[in-house]
Amino acid sequence: MNFQDLSVQARAVLKDLAFRTPMVRWAAHRWQYNFSPAQLGFLCSCLDRTRDVPGPVFEVGCFAGVTSVFLNKHMSAEGIEKPYYAFDTFGGFVEADVAFESDRRGKQRSQLLGFTDNRKE
Ligand SMILES: C[S@@+](CC[C@H](N)C(=O)[O-])C[C@H]1O[C@@H](n2cnc3c(N)ncnc32)[C@H](O)[C@@H]1O
Known part of the structure; x- marks a missing residue:
């Protein structure tokens, strides 16, 4: 040997x-996205359909940037040249937003917590 x-x-x-x-x-390998494959596909199609719309792309609530990287890879692969800005509070959801999503939209509170262990850096 x-x-x-x-x-x-x-x-x-x-x-x-x-x-x-x-x-x-x-x-x-594990699924790190907060979206289903179909949802990611929908977001890609949104980028495709708006490719000729001038102006940047804004992602509001990027957490660790997993989807940001995925969508940027799609844009590069398809030759979509525009700035992509990813925003986040880096503090998770505020309680009022958690309450709205759980009370009005039926989401589990546990799905909305735990986004605080990330920093802009
Ligand atoms: C479900 S996570 C986003 C996941 C990310 N889009 C992905 O696909 O990986 C929601 C994020 O929104 C952020 N957030 C909550 N309220 C926000 C606000 N008012 N403005 C910007 N970001 C916000 C949280 O800090 C959290 O990181």
């Missing part, structure tokens, strides 16, 4: 171990 084989085996063992622990979070 040469070193390369050992290295491949060692990596396989480490990966196998990781899959049996909470480290699976880092070892396996």
